[in-house]
Amino acid sequence: MSGDGAGAIGRRALIQAAAGVAAAPALLANASAATQRKPAPKGFLWGAAISAHQSEGNNTNSDAWLAENIRPTLFKERSGDACDSYHRYDEDFALAETFGFNCYRLGIEWARIEPSEGHFSNAELDHYARVLTACRKRGLAPVVTLSHFTVPLWFARRGGFEASDAPQLFARYCRTVAERLGGLMHLVTTFNEANIGLLVALFPQSEAGAALQREAQAALVAATGAPKFSRLAFADPAVTTPIMQQAHRLAYEAIKAARPELPVGITLTTQDIQSVGAPSLVADYERRLYGDWVDVARSHADFFGVQCYTRLRFDEHGMVAPPQGAELTLSGYEFYPQALADTIRWAHRTIGKPIYVTESGVAVADDARRIAFIDRALDGVRKCLDEGISVHSYIYWSLLDNFEWTSGYAVPFGLAAVDRQSFRRTPRPSAFHFAAIARANLI
Template identity: 30%
Template sequence: MKVEKIAFPQRFLWGAATAAFQVEGATGVDGRTDSIWDTFCRIPGAVVGGDNGEPAADHYRRFEQDVRMMADLGLGAYRFSIAWPRVRPDGGAVNQAGLDFYQRLVDTLLEHGIAPWPTLYHWDLPQKLEDAGGWAARDTAFRFADYAATAVEALGDRITTWTTMNEPWCSAFLGYAAGIHAPGRAEPEAAVAAVHHLLLGHGLAAEAIRAANSHTRVGITLNMYPIIPADPAAPGDQDVARRLDGLQQRIFLDPLFRGEYPADVVEDLEPFGFAANVRDGDLGVISAPIDMLGVNYYTEHYVSASPNGASSAASPWVGVDQLSFPRRDFPLTDMGWEVRPDGLTSVLLRLHEQYPRVPLYITENGAAFRDELDSDSAILDVDRTSYIESHLRAAHDAIEAGVDLRGYFCWSLLDNFEWAEGYAKRFGIVHVDYETQVRTPKMSARWFSQVARDNALVAVP
């Protein structure tokens, strides 16, 4: 039997990703104050099982063990987020104890030959800033830049790549429109204001990072999905797909890469006062060149003018997840998401063909499944392994088509607090027993380790 190796480009970066609130725990330790997620978790029914970010995966206390495990797995990079309420509690003065934790983490990563890839904002806005208006308030963008300057001043001599924001779509539309993520507001005017202020915060933070270290690479991470009309011949479905693609993708990509918001999206959002948030000079700040773009991908979305296929118009600000539905001919993850690896190829090709080219990295890709233990207590997560393999093949297809894809970060390194799903969903390639905090690499971790070491997939026809 012929065995074919599917090789990735030289120096392709292999890593795994986490987010501070999902893994760190220690939410009241060393000067950290509440984030919007601490507050949101206290709302009855907001999170499955009433779960919260304590102790999560206890990464704050166990990071040295976790870094050794990453090194054993042969990972070349670790994408983590810095907790704003640790570094500048309540959005105010600098907290040295919080900075010291990230100093230790970065130093330990470098000692083990692992590149640190920090994200400055993975959704944990200090609650005091939310009380002052949150991302719906323009001032929050400037407070974010202050925080970014603090982080890069402390860590920038050891870090070569910074990500400003993770998935601003989720922050704006799930947090301020749908109300199903922190801060739990269902206010369309606030949501569209948040879109612009998140992007402005990115641009201001990028300025601050480059002012502190001109040799540092700066980028942003967006969650991207093909958005496909359920009935391509139905005008209502076509229009919903256009509007949702505008809100999911183009409202972020166009200002970043073209220095303007899409005219059709601005028109759709006119009833909610979107344009009034944009001031002279803002788009120049937002569109300053970036050095890389992170892409988070999990599935495709099929959308209709209504969930039952009727042709009634959808609200122009509604979130994609509220209008998408699975089709029965594809396997589903434990989140109810279709396994659609071809969509990753489509997303990468779209960026390559329609926007100015910058290096791309898959900064999140993975799946929640129910883990199965064999008689030796090994965790045989066959479905997760298959999911990652199929998406790596899709990524390789994009590379073969000319896409400048330079790395892949699996989501997630550890089982963790999965936002509104609490601890009910497991994405980790490493199992975490939340009672004992024992870590157990799953089959997917061992398999992914070999891929990273070989810089290649093995294909058996």
């Protein structure tokens, strides 16, 4: 990592980024004619997000690393070095600073901090202290996630969030992090998309897909000798959900005990639920997606993180495919940025806490469609603000093309592309466009 944080970004790319920001009036003028931007509320956070496992690389002590490397596997490829953000974090912050962002969402990796049960690594805690300090020095408020789908290998081997004492173990980790690092954080969330298991259960699965999942699970059990080996997204949500809810409650209390002034929130996957035909099935499927997490967010969160990518449609038989002719993204989702406003409204009327958009993004080959997605999503945020809803951020997923779990590196969400060999970060035109909006502070 170079001293000025620009080594793998490239001077030319930074000059282009600066030029793009300087061209803010032209970029804003080229936005949709329907767009009527206005100043964002005081303290509004503009930024991009990343997660630890997806960007750092070589997270060898996690459940995900093992799941990627066994055979058979659900993963199309291994995470490997990822974006090497474990070493190049300041280059990422430099890019975000150049874009005029004032916050950055990132992850703390539990598998590094507690590599074996009850042993906390001072070296890794020091590493993340350097990361958060560097983030702040770039003028970026750190928005930190403590568990972004991955857990330590030892935790997965003993049953993960299917084990009855998992809440106490998770809260101990969160308390340790809060005591050592909480003073460097701006906001913190416990889980990323805590209801991910409930979302996975809504998707139809083929017999071949179910068989591969069973074979991959059997391979994990055989590799570890742990019959209760549990990975969050593929465990039974009927078992994991109440345990994770208690884990969040205990973690919230532990963090507040260590850092009373630190805002602690929770994020859920909040896709726009729509019903096809009558009678409406929206309320039923919202219950299936969110369950009791609504009550947990009401009682044990200072703020709520909305993470929305598309809409999901249902009829009496289950999930319905996107309409014929609908534009699909490289993730297979329908291109539907207007979903964000609907989920913000849902969170406002259902949970009633300050709302932060902690993830909103799109994977596309044509970067012009990313620009269109950002513009339309922001149009929705502005309309929600006009309605009196308390929205405090727009954080795009993601800053970089990174490891997208079972899809590998084939789905580019990034404002910047990443060369898989040199790790050079190359900003896309959409980055300059979003930078102009953030610099102007216009929503």
